[in-house]
Amino acid sequence: MLTALRTEVLRANREIAARGLARFTFGNASGIDRAHGLVVIKPSGVAYDELTPEMLVAIDLDGQVIEGTLRPSSDLATHIALYRAFPNIGGIVHTHSRYATVWAQAGRDIPCLGTTHADHFHGAIPVTAPMSDHAVAGEYEANTAAAIATCFSALNPATMPAVLVRGHASFCWGESVAAALETASILEEVAEMAYHTIVLNAEAGPIADALLNRHYHRKHGPAATYGQP
Amino acid sequence: MLTALRTEVLRANREIAARGLARFTFGNASGIDRAHGLVVIKPSGVAYDELTPEMLVAIDLDGQVIEGTLRPSSDLATHIALYRAFPNIGGIVHTHSRYATVWAQAGRDIPCLGTTHADHFHGAIPVTAPMSDHAVAGEYEANTAAAIATCFSALNPATMPAVLVRGHASFCWGESVAAALETASILEEVAEMAYHTIVLNAEAGPIADALLNRHYHRKHGPAATYGQP
Amino acid sequence: MLTALRTEVLRANREIAARGLARFTFGNASGIDRAHGLVVIKPSGVAYDELTPEMLVAIDLDGQVIEGTLRPSSDLATHIALYRAFPNIGGIVHTHSRYATVWAQAGRDIPCLGTTHADHFHGAIPVTAPMSDHAVAGEYEANTAAAIATCFSALNPATMPAVLVRGHASFCWGESVAAALETASILEEVAEMAYHTIVLNAEAGPIADALLNRHYHRKHGPAATYGQP
Amino acid sequence: MLTALRTEVLRANREIAARGLARFTFGNASGIDRAHGLVVIKPSGVAYDELTPEMLVAIDLDGQVIEGTLRPSSDLATHIALYRAFPNIGGIVHTHSRYATVWAQAGRDIPCLGTTHADHFHGAIPVTAPMSDHAVAGEYEANTAAAIATCFSALNPATMPAVLVRGHASFCWGESVAAALETASILEEVAEMAYHTIVLNAEAGPIADALLNRHYHRKHGPAATYGQP
Numbered sequence: 021m022l023t024a025l026r027t028e029v030l031r032a033n034r035e036i037a038a039r040g041l042a043r044f045t046f047g048n049a050s051g052i053d054r055a056h057g058l059v060v061i062k063p064s065g066v067a068y069d070e071l072t073p074e075m076l077v078a079i080d081l082d083g084q085v086i087e088g089t090l091r092p093s094s095d096l097a098t099h100i101a102l103y104r105a106f107p108n109i110g111g112i113v114h115t116h117s118r119y120a121t122v123w124a125q126a127g128r129d130i131p132c133l134g135t136t137h138a139d140h141f142h143g144a145i146p147v148t149a150p151m152s153d154h155a156v157a158g159e160y161e162a163n164t165a166a167a168i169a170t171c172f173s174a175l176n177p178a179t180m181p182a183v184l185v186r187g188h189a190s191f192c193w194g195e196s197v198a199a200a201l202e203t204a205s206i207l208e209e210v211a212e213m214a215y216h217t218i219v220l221n222a223e224a225g226p227i228a229d230a231l232l233n234r235h236y237h238r239k240h241g242p243a244a245t246y247g248q249p
Numbered sequence: 250m251l252t253a254l255r256t257e258v259l260r261a262n263r264e265i266a267a268r269g270l271a272r273f274t275f276g277n278a279s280g281i282d283r284a285h286g287l288v289v290i291k292p293s294g295v296a297y298d299e300l301t302p303e304m305l306v307a308i309d310l311d312g313q314v315i316e317g318t319l320r321p322s323s324d325l326a327t328h329i330a331l332y333r334a335f336p337n338i339g340g341i342v343h344t345h346s347r348y349a350t351v352w353a354q355a356g357r358d359i360p361c362l363g364t365t366h367a368d369h370f371h372g373a374i375p376v377t378a379p380m381s382d383h384a385v386a387g388e389y390e391a392n393t394a395a396a397i398a399t400c401f402s403a404l405n406p407a408t409m410p411a412v413l414v415r416g417h418a419s420f421c422w423g424e425s426v427a428a429a430l431e432t433a434s435i436l437e438e439v440a441e442m443a444y445h446t447i448v449l450n451a452e453a454g455p456i457a458d459a460l461l462n463r464h465y466h467r468k469h470g471p472a473a474t475y476g477q478p
Numbered sequence: 479m480l481t482a483l484r485t486e487v488l489r490a491n492r493e494i495a496a497r498g499l500a501r502f503t504f505g506n507a508s509g510i511d512r513a514h515g516l517v518v519i520k521p522s523g524v525a526y527d528e529l530t531p532e533m534l535v536a537i538d539l540d541g542q543v544i545e546g547t548l549r550p551s552s553d554l555a556t557h558i559a560l561y562r563a564f565p566n567i568g569g570i571v572h573t574h575s576r577y578a579t580v581w582a583q584a585g586r587d588i589p590c591l592g593t594t595h596a597d598h599f600h601g602a603i604p605v606t607a608p609m610s611d612h613a614v615a616g617e618y619e620a621n622t623a624a625a626i627a628t629c630f631s632a633l634n635p636a637t638m639p640a641v642l643v644r645g646h647a648s649f650c651w652g653e654s655v656a657a658a659l660e661t662a663s664i665l666e667e668v669a670e671m672a673y674h675t676i677v678l679n680a681e682a683g684p685i686a687d688a689l690l691n692r693h694y695h696r697k698h699g700p701a702a703t704y705g706q707p
Numbered sequence: 708m709l710t711a712l713r714t715e716v717l718r719a720n721r722e723i724a725a726r727g728l729a730r731f732t733f734g735n736a737s738g739i740d741r742a743h744g745l746v747v748i749k750p751s752g753v754a755y756d757e758l759t760p761e762m763l764v765a766i767d768l769d770g771q772v773i774e775g776t777l778r779p780s781s782d783l784a785t786h787i788a789l790y791r792a793f794p795n796i797g798g799i800v801h802t803h804s805r806y807a808t809v810w811a812q813a814g815r816d817i818p819c820l821g822t823t824h825a826d827h828f829h830g831a832i833p834v835t836a837p838m839s840d841h842a843v844a845g846e847y848e849a850n851t852a853a854a855i856a857t858c859f860s861a862l863n864p865a866t867m868p869a870v871l872v873r874g875h876a877s878f879c880w881g882e883s884v885a886a887a888l889e890t891a892s893i894l895e896e897v898a899e900m901a902y903h904t905i906v907l908n909a910e911a912g913p914i915a916d917a918l919l920n921r922h923y924h925r926k927h928g929p930a931a932t933y934g935q936p
Contacts, residue, residue: 043663043664043667044660044663044664046594046597063706064703064704064705064706065704065705065706066706090706091703091705091706091707094696094703094704116594118667118670118671118674119674121592121594121671122671122674122675122678123678124592125591125592125671125672125675125682126675126678126679126682127679127682128678128679133354133416134350134353134354134416134417134418135416135417135418136275136345136350136418139275150686151689153686153687153688156686156688156689156692157688157692160692187591187592187593187685187686187689188592188593189592189593189594202273205272205273206272206273209272209347212347213347213350213351213354214354215674215678216347216348216351216444217351217354217355218678219448219677219678220351220352220355220357220444220447220448221355221356221357224354224355224356227416228379228382228385228416229382230382230385230386231380231385231416234385234386234389238323245293245320245323246293246294246323247293247294247320248292248293248294248295248319248320249320362812362874363808363811363812363874363875363876364874364875364876365733365803365808365876368733431731434730434731435730435731438730438805441805442805442808442809442812443812445805445806445809445902446809446812446813448906449809449810449813449815449902449905449906450813450814450815453812453813453814456874457837457840457843457874458840459840459843459844460838460843460874463843463844463847467781474751474778474781475751475752475781476751476752476778477750477751477752477753477777477778478778501892501893501896502889502892502893504823504826521935522932522933522934522935523933523934523935524935548935549932549934549935549936552925552932552933574823576896576899576900576903577903579821579823579900580900580903580904580907581907582821583820583821583900583901583904583911584904584907584908584911585908585911586907586908608915609918611915611916611917614915614917614918614921615917615921618921645820645821645822645914645915645918646821646822647821647822647823673903673907676907677906677907
């Protein structure tokens, strides 16, 4: 029953590598079938070009493997907890893409420095607070999702579809795994341009709210004018 | 009647992607047939590799669609207003190429730090002043062109064929859309080298006017000695 | 008798070039057959794409050529001394890959700034102390290995499989030459991300020991949960 | 009579583009036949992939065209004057490769920060002094060579086969045009690594003379041990 979702998740995992968002096996994509409450995710440590649809693992929201013989991604518990925390998302992409990871390692939000950013993210892309040693030593992966959820207590995951986990890397999401992948790609480009902007001018600040809103709403929501009707 | 122009505009749009000047659909090229007062531009949100000549939209200088069924680029009004403000240009290319955008986001002119720059641009490449919230909330795209025109009140668009729109990205122009594309390519290389130069030596200043003029006039104008006669 | 090792060493040398870890001939890989006490290494100054298995040189741990007619890598004595100093390693890869070399030239350890680093290296990647002019003028290559061994007096080469030789470049090792090559690839990515992190935030510090240990031990040792059982 | 030289110069010009050392037509290579006193150089403004051996121009050391119908490179007079100033060189390559140009624009010598540099250049790669407006307005190209020659009054062009022309870009030379091209490639890599090293650690200084000499003489001169005998 998960054939279409498996195909979509497989394509997103392969695209992670094809777009240069992850070296080696540093990344994973998942999708969820909300009707059946099942998550399809990459198996752990398998090279992107060796993946087949059957290798993907299907898990319910309690973490029980329903289909598949391989061990799921070691980040599975983060994915499941995010699907629980953000009930409207359909896909998650986690990568160690270079510049998004740099911002996560630097422990800084990515400010909205230009319209490329504003076209896709409604404001600064946040970095999570440090996790306690206790949280790290305990249910680390689930606690990572908890740190993200805390970070989003005043943010809307629909208009801010990405987060930087401090000292780690990014998680992106969207209505589908394909949308999450597109966000991961754009995040990396935005992160790289923001990095160079701050290096060039440490005083560079965010664009005006008027400009942020104008660009964001050209592409998103009922008044969008971008693309074809 | 616009067959040749459509072909040229199509090629320029494809080259934007082929040369790595724009990721996704972040860029657009247009050309103008001055005899008929018609602009040919990319449709909004269509991937570069899916474009066909028929998909391009022809619009008159009042913004009325004359040929084409797709919605034109969301930046159309900027293009039209630039063609009005700069009556001698024949093509415009807008991209979010990385380093030109970085300078736009940093809110800094690109100083003329070397002869690569001087070979193509006669002086610093300017950044526009901030737009008011009122201008952003109103006819934003046309107001963007107005900000460019204000910035060029004391500049010659023939010898300075590019501008950085603050917090946004670059617009380039030329006698033809092919010339505008070439300028966009060179701008990106010049912007990247200027960026690294300033990072390496924050005190680096512009080259002497004598050197700027010597290089610029080796390639441009009646005394040019570069290339074949 | 060294057929398998020759094949493995040949592949690693070619991969050094294929992965962009070395320009020109700036790098070399070797492997050791511990049972026979023989090291197989790249010949000096031969382009990676011209290498054949027969061109590789086999040398014993006293530095005597046992098989081969070409002159071995000029770094041979460093390899041999490292195989003596670290009796559990099976392969060594030396490259001048860009960002690892930048850290070596800057004379700085690469701090563990994130989980990408922690997944592969248990702590900061060290840089050796300066060598005396006397050591440089004498048995330079062997003395390079001695500087590495001194640097590792309180480090475990099994959990820290790389070093930066100050003012020079990196040496990586592992159970096999293939493992050493993988480490060299990951080192370069980690070095590049650490570089940008420090440029973005000079105050960025290492991640907490709890997070370092959590990630390192997810991938290494008896409690590892990463990959397939 | 210049067939072999034309082939060699053609190949070097094409390699300038193939190795990414020059965008567009920003670079040129020449070679000299000392027996006949003839220089073969790229024609001005011709794309690298359109060059044929017949398009190359042969000029004597007085600047008279001996063979060829196209206009020679606009930098011809610099090449000729360098062949006069440095009587032992056989080829010259001029490019605007990115990081070498950045150092030239920053007006800084490239210090010898590591052994990659020391393997090829015996000390810091110098930048020329600023040219006077008078020199720029006069015989600019010949005066560029004069500035280089002045810069080399205490340097040996055999052991320092490259220079940065301030505010402009690099010139490299060697026993042959192929050697000059190889130097241009290595210069760019060395320049990029030096750039990042200084950005990472502004206090990074040159390696000790002992290490510089050790590495330089491993690869150059009668005591060289690198490569095959």
